[in-house]
Amino acid sequence: MEIATEELPGGITRVILAGSLDIAGAAAIDLQMNVIAGAHNTVLVDLRQVSFIGSMGLSALVKPARAIKSRGGKMALFGPNQMVAQVLKTSAIDTVIPVYHDLETALAALQ
Amino acid sequence: MAMQTEYGRDPGHVIDRIVLRGALSETSHLSEWAQRLAARYCIDDELQFAIYLCLEEVVSNIIRHGYAPDHADPVTIEFSRPREGQLVFTIEDFAPPFNPLLAPEMPLIGAGGELPIGGRGIRLLRVFAHTLEHERTVAGNRLRIGFTDARAQVPQPQCASL
Numbered sequence: 001m002e003i004a005t006e007e008l009p010g011g012i013t014r015v016i017l018a019g020s021l022d023i024a025g026a027a028a029i030d031l032q033m034n035v036i037a038g039a040h041n042t043v044l045v046d047l048r049q050v051s052f053i054g055s056m057g058l059s060a061l062v063k064p065a066r067a068i069k070s071r072g073g074k075m076a077l078f079g080p081n082q083m084v085a086q087v088l089k090t091s092a093i094d095t096v097i098p099v100y101h102d103l104e105t106a107l108a109a110l111q
Numbered sequence: 112m113a114m115q116t117e118y119g120r121d122p123g124h125v126i127d128r129i130v131l132r133g134a135l136s137e138t139s140h141l142s143e144w145a146q147r148l149a150a151r152y153c154i155d156d157e158l159q160f161a162i163y164l165c166l167e168e169v170v171s172n173i174i175r176h177g178y179a180p181d182h183a184d185p186v187t188i189e190f191s192r193p194r195e196g197q198l199v200f201t202i203e204d205f206a207p208p209f210n211p212l213l214a215p216e217m218p219l220i221g222a223g224g225e226l227p228i229g230g231r232g233i234r235l236l237r238v239f240a241h242t243l244e245h246e247r248t249v250a251g252n253r254l255r256i257g258f259t260d261a262r263a264q265v266p267q268p269q270c271a272s273l
Contacts, residue, residue, distance in 0.1 A: 022167055023138045052160060054167045055232040062226045083160040090238045091231045092219035 001025035003032050010111050013040040018049035021057025030060050037064030041073030042110050048079035053087050065097045078106045127190040133174050133183030141166055161239040165256050168232040169202050177206025198258045205251040212245055
Protein backbone atom coordinates (compact mmCIF):
# COMPACT_ATOMS: atom_id res chain seq x y z
CA MET A 1 0.00 0.00 0.00
CA GLU A 2 1.38 3.38 -0.97
CA ILE A 3 0.38 6.80 0.27
CA ALA A 4 1.37 10.23 -1.03
CA THR A 5 0.13 13.73 -0.38
CA GLU A 6 -0.17 16.77 -2.57
CA GLU A 7 -1.20 20.30 -1.65
CA LEU A 8 -3.85 21.73 -3.97
CA PRO A 9 -5.07 25.31 -4.33
CA GLY A 10 -7.65 26.36 -1.78
CA GLY A 11 -5.89 24.68 1.13
CA ILE A 12 -6.96 21.20 0.05
CA THR A 13 -4.67 18.29 0.83
CA ARG A 14 -4.97 15.46 -1.63
CA VAL A 15 -4.06 12.05 -0.23
CA ILE A 16 -3.31 9.56 -2.98
CA LEU A 17 -3.65 5.92 -1.97
CA ALA A 18 -2.51 3.06 -4.18
CA GLY A 19 -2.84 -0.67 -3.60
CA SER A 20 -5.04 -2.96 -1.58
CA LEU A 21 -6.72 -1.54 1.51
CA ASP A 22 -6.94 -4.92 3.19
CA ILE A 23 -5.70 -5.62 6.71
CA ALA A 24 -2.04 -5.17 5.77
CA GLY A 25 -2.79 -2.13 3.65
CA ALA A 26 -4.82 -0.49 6.39
CA ALA A 27 -2.04 -1.07 8.91
CA ALA A 28 0.46 0.44 6.49
CA ILE A 29 -1.39 3.76 6.14
CA ASP A 30 -3.11 4.04 9.51
CA LEU A 31 -0.50 6.13 11.30
CA GLN A 32 0.16 8.41 8.34
CA MET A 33 -3.56 8.99 7.77
CA ASN A 34 -3.94 10.00 11.41
CA VAL A 35 -0.98 12.38 11.12
CA ILE A 36 -2.51 13.93 8.00
CA ALA A 37 -5.87 14.24 9.73
CA GLY A 38 -4.23 15.98 12.64
CA ALA A 39 -2.48 18.53 10.48
CA HIS A 40 -5.00 19.33 7.73
CA ASN A 41 -8.58 20.52 7.78
CA THR A 42 -9.61 19.89 4.18
CA VAL A 43 -8.65 16.51 2.78
CA LEU A 44 -9.51 14.73 -0.45
CA VAL A 45 -8.63 11.05 -0.44
CA ASP A 46 -7.92 9.84 -3.96
CA LEU A 47 -9.00 6.19 -4.25
CA ARG A 48 -8.54 5.76 -7.99
CA GLN A 49 -5.61 3.39 -7.53
CA VAL A 50 -7.15 1.42 -4.67
CA SER A 51 -7.97 -2.06 -5.93
CA PHE A 52 -9.59 -3.49 -2.80
CA ILE A 53 -11.09 -2.35 0.49
CA GLY A 54 -12.29 -4.35 3.47
CA SER A 55 -13.68 -3.35 6.84
CA MET A 56 -10.22 -2.63 8.25
CA GLY A 57 -9.54 -0.39 5.28
CA LEU A 58 -12.81 1.40 5.93
CA SER A 59 -11.72 2.02 9.51
CA ALA A 60 -8.50 3.55 8.20
CA LEU A 61 -10.67 6.11 6.38
CA VAL A 62 -13.29 6.62 9.07
CA LYS A 63 -10.84 7.48 11.85
CA PRO A 64 -9.24 10.45 10.07
CA ALA A 65 -12.63 11.58 8.75
CA ARG A 66 -13.98 11.73 12.29
CA ALA A 67 -10.92 13.60 13.53
CA ILE A 68 -11.16 16.16 10.75
CA LYS A 69 -14.91 16.59 11.18
CA SER A 70 -14.53 17.08 14.94
CA ARG A 71 -12.41 20.17 14.22
CA GLY A 72 -14.93 21.52 11.75
CA GLY A 73 -12.98 20.36 8.70
CA LYS A 74 -14.02 18.36 5.66
CA MET A 75 -12.91 15.08 4.15
CA ALA A 76 -14.14 13.55 0.92
CA LEU A 77 -13.37 10.46 -1.14
CA PHE A 78 -12.67 10.54 -4.84
CA GLY A 79 -12.66 8.03 -7.68
CA PRO A 80 -13.36 4.62 -6.14
CA ASN A 81 -13.68 1.77 -8.61
CA GLN A 82 -17.04 0.02 -8.90
CA MET A 83 -16.39 -2.63 -6.25
CA VAL A 84 -14.77 -0.24 -3.77
CA ALA A 85 -17.75 2.08 -4.27
CA GLN A 86 -20.08 -0.84 -3.55
CA VAL A 87 -18.29 -1.49 -0.25
CA LEU A 88 -18.55 2.21 0.66
CA LYS A 89 -22.26 2.15 -0.12
CA THR A 90 -22.96 -1.13 1.67
CA SER A 91 -21.25 0.26 4.75
CA ALA A 92 -23.10 3.59 4.51
CA ILE A 93 -19.74 5.35 4.56
CA ASP A 94 -20.91 7.37 1.59
CA THR A 95 -23.72 8.90 3.64
CA VAL A 96 -21.27 10.59 5.99
CA ILE A 97 -18.08 10.94 3.94
CA PRO A 98 -19.01 12.30 0.51
CA VAL A 99 -17.84 10.23 -2.45
CA TYR A 100 -17.15 11.92 -5.79
CA HIS A 101 -16.31 10.48 -9.19
CA ASP A 102 -15.43 13.80 -10.74
CA LEU A 103 -12.42 15.76 -9.49
CA GLU A 104 -13.79 19.22 -10.23
CA THR A 105 -16.99 18.48 -8.33
CA ALA A 106 -15.00 17.10 -5.41
CA LEU A 107 -12.75 20.14 -5.22
CA ALA A 108 -15.71 22.50 -5.49
CA ALA A 109 -17.49 20.72 -2.65
CA LEU A 110 -14.44 21.02 -0.40
CA GLN A 111 -13.91 24.75 -1.01
CA MET B 112 1.02 -20.95 7.13
CA ALA B 113 0.70 -24.20 5.23
CA MET B 114 -0.82 -24.82 1.86
CA GLN B 115 -1.90 -28.05 0.30
CA THR B 116 -3.11 -28.38 -3.24
CA GLU B 117 -4.84 -31.41 -4.65
CA TYR B 118 -5.45 -31.16 -8.37
CA GLY B 119 -7.41 -33.46 -10.60
CA ARG B 120 -10.06 -34.56 -8.14
CA ASP B 121 -13.79 -34.41 -8.70
CA PRO B 122 -15.28 -30.90 -8.41
CA GLY B 123 -17.13 -31.83 -5.22
CA HIS B 124 -13.94 -32.59 -3.39
CA VAL B 125 -11.60 -30.17 -1.77
CA ILE B 126 -9.11 -29.09 -4.37
CA ASP B 127 -7.12 -26.55 -2.44
CA ARG B 128 -6.55 -25.76 1.20
CA ILE B 129 -4.72 -23.17 3.24
CA VAL B 130 -4.06 -23.28 6.96
CA LEU B 131 -3.36 -19.97 8.65
CA ARG B 132 -1.99 -19.44 12.09
CA GLY B 133 -4.31 -17.31 14.20
CA ALA B 134 -2.56 -14.01 13.64
CA LEU B 135 -3.71 -11.05 11.57
CA SER B 136 -0.36 -10.97 9.76
CA GLU B 137 -1.32 -14.33 8.23
CA THR B 138 -4.02 -12.70 6.13
CA SER B 139 -1.37 -11.64 3.63
CA HIS B 140 -1.10 -15.34 2.72
CA LEU B 141 -4.85 -15.35 2.25
CA SER B 142 -4.54 -12.60 -0.34
CA GLU B 143 -1.87 -14.50 -2.27
CA TRP B 144 -3.89 -17.72 -2.12
CA ALA B 145 -7.05 -16.04 -3.38
CA GLN B 146 -5.11 -14.44 -6.23
CA ARG B 147 -3.63 -17.77 -7.25
CA LEU B 148 -7.06 -19.42 -7.27
CA ALA B 149 -8.46 -16.55 -9.31
CA ALA B 150 -5.71 -16.91 -11.89
CA ARG B 151 -6.03 -20.68 -12.04
CA TYR B 152 -9.81 -20.69 -12.47
CA CYS B 153 -10.15 -17.45 -14.46
CA ILE B 154 -12.26 -15.85 -11.76
CA ASP B 155 -13.06 -12.32 -12.87
CA ASP B 156 -12.00 -9.26 -10.90
CA GLU B 157 -15.40 -8.56 -9.34
CA LEU B 158 -15.88 -12.09 -8.08
CA GLN B 159 -12.30 -12.24 -6.87
CA PHE B 160 -12.93 -9.01 -4.95
CA ALA B 161 -16.04 -10.48 -3.30
CA ILE B 162 -14.26 -13.73 -2.43
CA TYR B 163 -11.27 -12.01 -0.86
CA LEU B 164 -13.52 -9.55 0.98
CA CYS B 165 -15.59 -12.35 2.54
CA LEU B 166 -12.56 -14.49 3.43
CA GLU B 167 -10.72 -11.56 4.99
CA GLU B 168 -13.75 -10.49 7.03
CA VAL B 169 -14.36 -14.00 8.34
CA VAL B 170 -10.74 -14.80 9.13
CA SER B 171 -10.05 -11.45 10.77
CA ASN B 172 -13.22 -11.80 12.82
CA ILE B 173 -12.14 -15.23 14.06
CA ILE B 174 -8.65 -14.04 14.95
CA ARG B 175 -9.68 -10.75 16.56
CA HIS B 176 -12.80 -11.87 18.39
CA GLY B 177 -12.74 -15.66 18.57
CA TYR B 178 -9.17 -16.36 19.58
CA ALA B 179 -7.30 -15.16 22.62
CA PRO B 180 -4.22 -13.12 21.67
CA ASP B 181 -1.83 -15.46 23.41
CA HIS B 182 -3.42 -18.68 22.20
CA ALA B 183 -3.68 -18.58 18.44
CA ASP B 184 -5.25 -21.70 16.99
CA PRO B 185 -5.19 -22.28 13.25
CA VAL B 186 -7.88 -21.33 10.75
CA THR B 187 -8.36 -23.72 7.84
CA ILE B 188 -9.89 -22.67 4.53
CA GLU B 189 -10.79 -25.23 1.90
CA PHE B 190 -11.79 -24.52 -1.67
CA SER B 191 -14.11 -26.86 -3.52
CA ARG B 192 -16.35 -26.94 -6.59
CA PRO B 193 -19.46 -28.98 -5.84
CA ARG B 194 -21.01 -28.09 -9.21
CA GLU B 195 -19.87 -26.42 -12.39
CA GLY B 196 -19.57 -22.69 -11.82
CA GLN B 197 -20.01 -22.99 -8.07
CA LEU B 198 -17.13 -22.03 -5.81
CA VAL B 199 -17.29 -22.92 -2.13
CA PHE B 200 -14.92 -21.86 0.61
CA THR B 201 -15.21 -23.76 3.90
CA ILE B 202 -13.65 -22.08 6.90
CA GLU B 203 -13.06 -24.04 10.08
CA ASP B 204 -11.92 -22.58 13.37
CA PHE B 205 -11.51 -23.49 17.02
CA ALA B 206 -13.34 -20.45 18.32
CA PRO B 207 -16.39 -20.22 20.58
CA PRO B 208 -19.74 -20.65 18.80
CA PHE B 209 -20.43 -17.81 16.42
CA ASN B 210 -22.95 -17.83 13.59
CA PRO B 211 -22.57 -14.77 11.36
CA LEU B 212 -26.03 -15.44 9.93
CA LEU B 213 -27.61 -14.84 13.33
CA ALA B 214 -25.24 -12.21 14.72
CA PRO B 215 -26.76 -8.74 15.05
CA GLU B 216 -25.33 -6.13 12.75
CA MET B 217 -23.75 -3.08 14.35
CA PRO B 218 -25.49 0.20 13.48
CA LEU B 219 -23.91 1.72 10.39
CA ILE B 220 -24.44 5.23 11.68
CA GLY B 221 -24.21 6.17 15.35
CA ALA B 222 -26.94 7.94 17.27
CA GLY B 223 -25.23 11.30 16.76
CA GLY B 224 -24.82 10.76 13.03
CA GLU B 225 -21.23 9.66 13.55
CA LEU B 226 -19.62 6.77 11.76
CA PRO B 227 -18.53 4.02 14.12
CA ILE B 228 -14.90 3.00 13.62
CA GLY B 229 -15.65 -0.70 13.11
CA GLY B 230 -18.48 -3.23 13.06
CA ARG B 231 -19.05 -3.50 9.31
CA GLY B 232 -17.56 -6.92 8.60
CA ILE B 233 -20.68 -8.99 9.18
CA ARG B 234 -22.75 -6.76 6.92
CA LEU B 235 -20.15 -6.92 4.15
CA LEU B 236 -20.00 -10.71 4.43
CA ARG B 237 -23.79 -11.04 4.17
CA VAL B 238 -24.01 -8.74 1.17
CA PHE B 239 -21.04 -9.98 -0.86
CA ALA B 240 -21.35 -13.75 -0.23
CA HIS B 241 -23.80 -15.51 -2.54
CA THR B 242 -24.60 -18.22 0.03
CA LEU B 243 -23.68 -18.72 3.68
CA GLU B 244 -24.07 -21.82 5.83
CA HIS B 245 -22.89 -22.20 9.40
CA GLU B 246 -22.59 -25.26 11.58
CA ARG B 247 -21.01 -26.02 14.91
CA THR B 248 -18.21 -28.53 15.05
CA VAL B 249 -16.91 -30.38 18.07
CA ALA B 250 -14.07 -27.89 18.40
CA GLY B 251 -15.41 -24.71 16.87
CA ASN B 252 -17.28 -23.47 13.79
CA ARG B 253 -17.57 -24.41 10.14
CA LEU B 254 -18.71 -21.69 7.74
CA ARG B 255 -19.36 -22.35 4.07
CA ILE B 256 -19.30 -19.36 1.77
CA GLY B 257 -20.58 -20.01 -1.72
CA PHE B 258 -20.17 -18.04 -4.93
CA THR B 259 -21.61 -18.64 -8.36
CA ASP B 260 -19.54 -17.71 -11.37
CA ALA B 261 -22.02 -16.53 -13.99
CA ARG B 262 -19.42 -17.04 -16.71
CA ALA B 263 -19.16 -20.73 -16.01
CA GLN B 264 -21.04 -21.61 -19.19
CA VAL B 265 -18.55 -19.69 -21.29
CA PRO B 266 -15.57 -21.85 -22.26
CA GLN B 267 -12.32 -20.64 -20.71
CA PRO B 268 -9.76 -22.80 -22.51
CA GLN B 269 -6.74 -21.30 -20.79
CA CYS B 270 -8.11 -22.06 -17.33
CA ALA B 271 -9.01 -25.08 -15.33
CA SER B 272 -12.67 -25.94 -15.92
CA LEU B 273 -15.00 -24.01 -13.68
